[in-house]
Amino acid sequence: xxLYHDPGAxxxxxxRIFAAEKGIPLETIExxxxxxxxxxxxxxxxxxxxxxxVLELEDGRVLRESMAICRYLEELYPEPNLFGADPWERAQVxxxxxxxxxxxxxPIAQAxxxxxxxxxxxxxxxxxxxxxxxxVVLDRFAWMNHELTSREYLVGNRFTVADITxxxxxxxxxxxxxxxxxxxxxxxxxxxxxxxxxPSAKA
Amino acid sequence: xxLYHDPGAxxxxxxRIFAAEKGIPLETIExxxxxxxxxxxxxxxxxxxxxxxVLELEDGRVLRESMAICRYLEELYPEPNLFGADPWERAQVxxxxxxxxxxxxxPIAQAxxxxxxxxxxxxxxxxxxxxxxxxVVLDRFAWMNHELTSREYLVGNRFTVADITxxxxxxxxxxxxxxxxxxxxxxxxxxxxxxxxxPSAKA
Numbered sequence: 001x002x003l004y005h006d007p008g009a010x011x012x013x014x015x016r017i018f019a020a021e022k023g024i025p026l027e028t029i030e031x032x033x034x035x036x037x038x039x040x041x042x043x044x045x046x047x048x049x050x051x052x053x054v055l056e057l058e059d060g061r062v063l064r065e066s067m068a069i070c071r072y073l074e075e076l077y078p079e080p081n082l083f084g085a086d087p088w089e090r091a092q093v094x095x096x097x098x099x100x101x102x103x104x105x106x107p108i109a110q111a112x113x114x115x116x117x118x119x120x121x122x123x124x125x126x127x128x129x130x131x132x133x134x135x136v137v138l139d140r141f142a143w144m145n146h147e148l149t150s151r152e153y154l155v156g157n158r159f160t161v162a163d164i165t166x167x168x169x170x171x172x173x174x175x176x177x178x179x180x181x182x183x184x185x186x187x188x189x190x191x192x193x194x195x196x197x198x199p200s201a202k203a
Numbered sequence: 204x205x206l207y208h209d210p211g212a213x214x215x216x217x218x219r220i221f222a223a224e225k226g227i228p229l230e231t232i233e234x235x236x237x238x239x240x241x242x243x244x245x246x247x248x249x250x251x252x253x254x255x256x257v258l259e260l261e262d263g264r265v266l267r268e269s270m271a272i273c274r275y276l277e278e279l280y281p282e283p284n285l286f287g288a289d290p291w292e293r294a295q296v297x298x299x300x301x302x303x304x305x306x307x308x309x310p311i312a313q314a315x316x317x318x319x320x321x322x323x324x325x326x327x328x329x330x331x332x333x334x335x336x337x338x339v340v341l342d343r344f345a346w347m348n349h350e351l352t353s354r355e356y357l358v359g360n361r362f363t364v365a366d367i368t369x370x371x372x373x374x375x376x377x378x379x380x381x382x383x384x385x386x387x388x389x390x391x392x393x394x395x396x397x398x399x400x401x402p403s404a405k406a
Contacts, residue, residue, distance in 0.1 A: 048346060049306065061291075068298035075290035087278035088264075095271035102268075103252065106309075114332070129317070129332035143251060 010172040012053035020203035096162035105169035148187035215256035223406035299365035308372035351390035
């Protein structure tokens with residue numbers, strides 16, 4: 001299986017970490033967003049939305065969307081499971097994975113898209129919205145810190161796909177100056193150090 | 204099971220339609236966003252994020268996030284399945300459900316949040332971002348229209364959760380003046396009429 005990705009983008013990284021945790025070998029091919037490779041016809045034939053990652057199977061079928069790819073990999077390689085082991089745990093993992101995506105990754109990505117010079121002249125930016133999103137993220141960091149008072153990972157006491165999404169979100173905050181403050185968010189920082197120390201975080 | 208919802212909000216509607224398609228009886232309790240009921244301590248104890256829907260089980264456990272709730276209902280009531288029947292179909296449904304959410308529902312919701320008088324004085328708005336999102340949505344409507352040239356539903360020739368998400372997105376465009384143009388988007392309009400005519404659309 002071949003993964004089209006950009007090493008610096010958060011969504012392809014979710015898939016790389018997911019595959020690394022399961023020991024799934026993925027060939028990768030870089031599609032540089034900075035160089036505009038995602039806008040070229042060859043890649044648009046794989047994904048008309050011009051988004052990464054894309055998974056290509058041996059028979060040429062393509063799958064877009066990081067979480068569709070991760071779920072497909074979970075079906076092919078069920079263990080160690082990262083989406084949960086029973087209906088209630090799977091529901092919790094989905095809930096927290098969505099919290100990590102909708103409350104952390106998306107606001108952080110919007111802060112970047114609307115506020116960072118990288119996207120100046122590439123897309124229409126709304127800097128005011130970037131500022132609003134930064135405020136939202138700080139509020140959510142405080143909430144995560146509170147949630148992590150009494151547990152090690154986002155769902156109970158084991159690593160799941162929700163932790164992968166949250167890790168990729170936090171790291172993608174850096175270019176926008178969004179960082180966990182260890183004094184304000186000690187539990188969230190403890191969680192971050194724990195997941196960042198896993199070998200998969202370098203995938 | 205008890206569903207906390209608001210009749211006018213798109214995410215609770217996704218769950219209501221999903222449950223109606225499967226014939227799952229859900230008790231509902233209204234939490235009016237317009238009246239600020241989602242901000243009150245009673246509801247914040249169910250969901251500190253102040254978001255709807257929330258599902259409450261008989262034993263008091265709560266589940267947040269529309270898609271976590273729908274997936275949990277799919278586990279309890281597997282048929283008719285709305286998330287796909289085999290690994291590849293499930294991957295396709297997840298991909299299209301995410302397209303419907305990330306490319307339609309989220310931009311439409313952001314256009315509403317940032318541009319509609321309903322949220323004036325309730326949240327910080329960035330009207331410029333609302334305009335950008337409206338442009339994005341029209342581009343995505345054209346893409347959906349192209350995709351639906353050769354098939355009836357978002358995934359192949361049967362109704363899935365992806366159609367539910369897209370229907371709730373399109374209907375939520377109305378207060379922001381976002382509508383399918385039957386001349387520009389005839390295939391998307393044909394799809395819309397098909398899913399809107401299902402009894403579940405009134406749930």
